[in-house]
Amino acid sequence: MGLFDKLRRAFSAQPEEELKVKQEDEKQAELQEKEVEENETPVVDEASEKVELDSTEPSQVVEDETIDQSVNEIADAENNLQADNQEIEIQNVNELNSQANVDEAKRYDKGLEKSRQGFGAKINALLANFRSVDEDFFEELEETLIEADVGFETAMNISEQLRAEVKLRNAKSKADVSDAIIEKLVDMYEEEGQNEDNSLHFAKQGPTVILFVGVNGVGKTTTIGKLAHRYNMQGKKVLLAACDTFRAGAIQQLAKWGERVSVEVVQKPEKSDPAAVAFDAIKKAKAENYDILLVDTAGRLQNKVNLMNELAKIKRILQKEIPDAPHEVLLALDATTGQNALTQAKQFKEVTDVTGIVLTKLDGTARGGIVLAIRNELHLPVKLVGLGEGMDDLRDFNAEDFVYGLFKGLVTPKKD
Template sequence: MSFFKKLRETIVKKSEEVTQKFTDGLSKTRDLLVEKVDDLVRRYKKIDEDFFEELEEILIAADVGVNTVMELVDELRSEVRKRKIENALDLQPVLSEKLVELLKNNEDQNCKLNIEEGRLNIILFVGVNGVGKTTTIGKMAHMFKQEGRKVLLAAGDTFRAAAIEQLEVWGDRVGVDVVKHQQGADPAAVIFDAVQAAKSRKVDVLLCDTAGRLQNKVNLMEELNKVFRVLQREVPDAPHEVILVLDATTGQNAMAQAKAFGKSAGVTGIVLTKLDGTAKGGIVIAIRNELDIPVKYVGLGEKMDDLQPFDPEQFVHALFAGLIAKESEEAEEDSEGTSQSDFEQK
């Protein structure tokens, strides 16, 4: 059975709405990556070293990452020998299969948020300015509220008045209260007040914004450490998640931020935003494969519910959607042709 068929059968069991969100959100990456791969396999009658070199260039252009590309192409070489593949067209389902394997490589990592019933769950958001951090907080607040949880927001980015105002706008949209101080206030003091308010109001989830910290700003990292100390004093096992928000459109720069923040901020998961706005969605593959931090959510559009849990099979299915649909149509035509032939023989 073709891996495309296996992938299609797996996706059928999942939400059609979510599948459509992944398909729409990854259209630009699909145009850059899969269409170029499709063109490549149609130009080469046989698989040789020139073919693999061009494939490497296509994958690197999609920001899959040099180390991951080398690993992936070596795997493909091995599969070509093992399966005795001669026609380059037959390599596309194998490529999709290897991508799913890479994305599932760390399945022991928990890609679900660490949320428990009966406790105050505290999630701290970190990341540089402009990556969509506040928007992500707003969308996640909406998600939790839809699940029936009581949510509170903490405006811990006190360096910019605009950040406080933006969080308040999201709070109004979602129908969630925001704990805030004036611009320039001590972020740790805001977080302290937010924790006290969350406890008194019996809140289920407290989402804490922080300043857009550049990873090389030592004083800002110290401020973040102060926030950690306040949280741990008030709720000993907090924060329950430290989510790093990255902008997918920045490609390898997002990878550099992930490496720096992962070391200094105790990041437990990544939200990759703006996947719908970039042709370089391959950065998801690079981050998942090269970092010991799970991608927990991806941003696939601007709507309130376009923040989706990361699903490797949905991701790869969305990339190869056109080819999978084409294979399905051809299989149906073959089946109808066979049935007609059987009928005529009778």
């Protein structure tokens, strides 16, 4: 079953969600009640019983066979209780995992609300004057998709594919045409992402080094601070490197994040050589057994040559100490800038080996369609997304939750 079909079935199940939540709550309460009852089962004190048996009169002494039978019954009861408790524990873990998945989907649902409304409004505006699927319709469709920030190439590809698809389906109603558009977007997105790796990679041994690039103001330093908080809360030893030494206030900003999340920051005075900061940081990370080193860098795209040389020098310093470093090169993009973010990504891709995208401020924009453009045109995986201003709102990217959040309410429910 394709992603579009899964989503369609999920949309059709929405009216039953409240009932399911209620049933899940009742089931959880029943499990907790059962656990309390079983934990209150009297525990037999074998030593006490043995003393009582030994102190009784000979006429009151129980036969050895009866004693053995009682002990065996007690042991069986304890084993059964332990097995029941293990089963309950497994059920509770499964319930927690299931709830975590639901919570994550809700984050995307809420975080993509503006994008969903913006995208839906554009599709609805396109279909408002819908009369027939002719050449004028496809020209308007291309403009609509470009305005929705799905990218020029993606818009052209979708339009071309739909010319044949709409005729094949004999789509005439607004709902049929809308579904055909969204299905093509989802199918193209799914096809491009078949071999995509959205996970962050960590070193098998020694510190994991993650290099961050991106222009000023996209939320790069904030992303580093939130990621440092995540790993610190996981019990990992985290170190930050303030290698953006040219922008006024960049060092202080990262230092404040370090204080806020209780993580040490390696820094030098403003205008220092960024590679020198990287050298001190990687040496410290190795000597003091840090798990993760997060490296901030400058983003002066107006001078590509200097930026390229600077990033190359930092990478050489890191690789001299750890040959396979950096393990990730993450490009931070501001989702609110739409097509400008796509332009930045293309430029950074030219000057450094970007391994993934961090899309910040996704919750604050109607331009969530930029994720489709990044995958379809740049062939770069989105690895992290900002779904809010909270410390825990930097989330691992989930393609299904993203597509669900973007197109929820725009797809005709599946009829069984």
